[in-house]
Amino acid sequence: MKLLKQGKYVLLALSIIACSKDEDVAGSGSATITNLTFTSVAVDDTGKVVGVTPTSTGGTNTVYTIDFGDPEAVGDSDVKQTSGPQVSYEYPGKTATYDITVTADADDADPVSVTNQHTVTFEAGVSLADFEDEAILNLRDDRDNDGLTIEVETKDGKDGNPSKVGVVNNKGDQYEAFIVNRAKHIDVTSKSIITMDFYQETAEEIPVLMKLGGASIDGGFDIEVQTTTEATSGWQTLTFDFSKNATNSYPNQEVSTITLDQFQSLIVFIGFAVETTGTFYVDNITGGGLGIDVPDTDSDGVIDSIDKCVTVPGNTENNGCPDVSEPTDAPAAPTVLAANVISLFSDAYTDVDVTTWRTDWSMGVYKEKTVAGNPVKIYTTLDYVGVETVGDNLVDATEMTHVHIDIWSANATGFQLKIVDFGADKAYAGGDDTEGLKLIEGFAQGQWVSFDFPLSDFVGLTNKNNVAQFVLNGFPSGQVDVVIDNFYFYK
Known part of the structure; x- marks a missing residue:
């Protein structure tokens, strides 16, 4: 193969000389390329990506x-090819010595070549997330707020072989x-x-930001690097160089020290x-190193920052x-006439539109489930959660006198x-x-x-014609x- 490449360079030189005789332009020999040299250096932490920067004197448009x-x-x-700036190439992941040949060609000079050796000293990068062992990653997403999700599935990886990857929606x-969260x-x-x-899936440029959070030193800031995908479909490798391109994350962007x-x-x-909407795959997040242990007070495999x-001790799923603990039966069916009800959530009535059953400022995990054929809403590790009926979904409860809610809990005292x-x-x-609480x-x-509260018990709730928010603690x-069910106003 290398003989074929060398042959191409000879043919290139001959064609340039031939053209110069016919057109008195390229390869005329009126100038001479001299002092051709180049540097070759590793440009990544593994050593296998090598950058070459060539220089020479003489010649036009080299x-x-x-x-x-x-x-x-x-x-x-x-x-x-390059007109001068560094170009890089990724070698196989192994230690080896390669002959690198640089050929300089100019409009008014014959081609000149030089060959030097470069030794790749390969050191495999640390795997931060290859998605083969999902449990050690402690993945988190925004599903509790009806946002982005990530699932580990088997797809064709970058090398074309089936592999577990992170599927991001x-x-x-x-x-x-x-x-x-390692x-x-x-x-x-x-x-x-x-x-x-x-x-x-689509050939477009997409900004991708990687952030490192939870610095081990007291007062340390989160840092981040942003890059942009190439406008090509399929697999590509994104690089985040924290030594050169990092900035402090919000709200510390103006702090210059990284x-x-x-x-x-x-x-x-x-x-x-x-x-940005769509489905994306991520795999082989590699680099940096693994440092000190992240605190895990109860040694359950869930680090304190997300526990x-x-x-x-508990489990990652919770x-x-x-x-x-969840109920195995459904609550008693409501008996209030539908004409006298404004229902937020109940199988017995037609519900009004609810903007969200978990606001982004909530502290607790939200999920939906069917128990004994009856849909319910479940809040786990509940501190407080916001339910909103805002905008076009505001509730006019002026004529209502009571609010009803069924709850089930194995561990709540209040x-x-x-x-x-x-x-x-x-x-x-x-x-x-205006607001009131019970x-x-x-x-x-x-x-x-089952709880039925007169709205008059919600001291401070003087208006009821634009009800927009319910906070559950x-x-x-x-x-x-x-677990909650049958949440409605009635009269």
Whole structure:
């Protein structure tokens, strides 16, 4: 193969000379290329990506052809051209010595070549996430807020072979992300380049931001690097160089000092600051190093930063808390006439439109489930959660006298319901909001309990014609699981 490449260079030189005789332009020999040399250096942390920078004197419009001399290359994939700036090539992942040939060609000079050897000293990058062992990644996404999700599935990887990858479904929010939470810190103090294989179905440029969060040093800032995908479909490799391109993350962007430290989490935004929808694959997040252990007080494999029950062993499916107890039966069916009801959630009535059953400022995990053929809503590790009927979904409860809710919990000792009316301006914090709350304590655990509260008990809720928000609290805060059903106003 290399003989064929050398033959191409000879033919190129001969064609240039022939053209010069006919047209007195290229390769006329009126100038001579001299002092041709080049540098070759590793440009990544593994050593296998090598950058070549050629220089010479003499000649007009000099173009350099670099043969990286890889005997395993397919065709001429290891041959690059440049007018001077550095070009790079990725060698196989092994230690080996290669002959690199640079040929300089100019409009008014004959081609000149020089060959030097470069030794690749390969050091495999640390695998931060190859998705083969999902459990160690402690993946988190935005599914609890109806946002981005990531699932581990088997797809054709970058090498064309079946492999487990992260399948990311973007929902269109400008700042949605998935998070990798390893049991050890990600160390970028000495090796600061992280790469990620990325698959997109459409040939477009998409901004992708990688953020490292939870610095191990006191007062350390999160840092981030943004890059852009190539406008090609299929697999490509994205590079995030924290030693050269990092900035401090919000709200510390204006701080010029960047500290390369050890970090607890790796966060990836696909379509950063742009409303991007679609399905993407990610794989082989590699680079940096693994540092000190991330604290895990109860040794349950869920690190403290994402553990909702830090001192009580649990499981990853329940954010580090013990298994959730759930009812096996449905609550009693409501008997209030439908004409006298405004239902937020009940199988017995037609529900009004609810904007969200979990606002983005909520503290608790939300999921839906069917129990004994009856749909219910479940909040686990509940501290507080916001339910909203905003915009066109505002509820006019002026004629209603009561609010009803069925709850079931195996571990809650208290439950609180707050109702908020946004007032005539129909906007939060517009100066005319009113609200009231009701606290319940001492109810039976492990069975359905029905509550009917007069709206007059919600002291402070003076308006009820623009009801927009319901806040549910569980006690002890952040340690309880609550199931709700049949949530409605009535008269």
